[in-house]
Amino acid sequence: MLGRLFKRSEFIVPEDKEQVTPTITEDLKSIHLRNLFQRTPNPENLGVIRGLAGFVERNFMMYGTIAKELVIRGECIQILYDGQDLVIPKNLYEVKGESVDRNEWVYCINITAPTKTVYLERTGENLLHFVAMRSNAYPWKGETLYDGTTARLLAQVEDSLYKTAQLPAVQTIEANLTSKQQDELLSHFARGAPVISWPRNAHGTGAHPNQLRPQPSKEMVELRDNLRANILQQMGVPMSFLSAQGIASREGLRQVEEGLLKPLRQAIYDEFNFKKVITEEWEFSNLFAGDIQGKARAIKSLVDSGVALDKAMELTGLSE
Numbered sequence: 001m002l003g004r005l006f007k008r009s010e011f012i013v014p015e016d017k018e019q020v021t022p023t024i025t026e027d028l029k030s031i032h033l034r035n036l037f038q039r040t041p042n043p044e045n046l047g048v049i050r051g052l053a054g055f056v057e058r059n060f061m062m063y064g065t066i067a068k069e070l071v072i073r074g075e076c077i078q079i080l081y082d083g084q085d086l087v088i089p090k091n092l093y094e095v096k097g098e099s100v101d102r103n104e105w106v107y108c109i110n111i112t113a114p115t116k117t118v119y120l121e122r123t124g125e126n127l128l129h130f131v132a133m134r135s136n137a138y139p140w141k142g143e144t145l146y147d148g149t150t151a152r153l154l155a156q157v158e159d160s161l162y163k164t165a166q167l168p169a170v171q172t173i174e175a176n177l178t179s180k181q182q183d184e185l186l187s188h189f190a191r192g193a194p195v196i197s198w199p200r201n202a203h204g205t206g207a208h209p210n211q212l213r214p215q216p217s218k219e220m221v222e223l224r225d226n227l228r229a230n231i232l233q234q235m236g237v238p239m240s241f242l243s244a245q246g247i248a249s250r251e252g253l254r255q256v257e258e259g260l261l262k263p264l265r266q267a268i269y270d271e272f273n274f275k276k277v278i279t280e281e282w283e284f285s286n287l288f289a290g291d292i293q294g295k296a297r298a299i300k301s302l303v304d305s306g307v308a309l310d311k312a313m314e315l316t317g318l319s320e
Helices: 019-037 047-059 061-072 148-166 180-188 220-232 246-274 292-304 309-316
Strands: 077-079 083-087 094-098 106-113 114-122 127-130
Touching: 019 309, 047 061, 047 127, 047 148, 047 246, 061 077, 061 127, 061 246, 077 106, 083 106, 127 246, 148 220, 292 309
Parallel strands: none
Antiparallel strands: 077 083, 077 127, 094 106, 106 114
């Protein structure tokens, strides 16, 4: 039906203008009903969380996959299977057991392949179970760094904005519709979206070609931005980090290192230490690799204040 109304991004008005509104309403009803029956958006797929997970993964080197899962889902396990170290996400295993000893818990694991799923069971002593924050009430579960309610609300807001953008975007309306007909048509479009923009001419009528397009409300966009900043802050990223420049940017990176990267690294170390796994410690030296000018100024300031050059270079991370 949309094919009859839209041709090369133009709105074709039937000869009988009285049929315009009902015809459009049928198409918008189908869009609205489709949106209603779509499943609830998954907070784990939020761009702000996925973007931060990618940033963390790149700074954790060989433990990047583990760190990424801790950011997105709050926990994961690592097992040795068929000669490979596999990181299994939270949704592919279940923990059972009657003992308070973590080594005696039984993990029911699904290993997925393109055309097959392998099921196996391992006890806690034969795998590594990493958690971002361990739940006191349920110590076999890991909690996400972000609040689930805030993330679900943001997912709903972004989904609403996405559905608004799905409505038909009409370049021109080739008809002299009266103001009353425009208002009626606008009301039908608005039922499927928060706001539809309808620029009018100076006379308030459709005497000249107009544009009709989806337009989200400013309140929804502001709510989305505030929720994104809230989630970043919950995860240890300062709200000003994304827009910071110069010295503020370097301070933002330092806060991200202290508030997010180091706690995640410690969470990984805790599991290694509990299972008595020997591993090398690592630093996030690459995080400030591009800040040569800032480090040079810091070295000069330290040397001018009496610190030896070798010591100043060590403190700024420029020495081996």
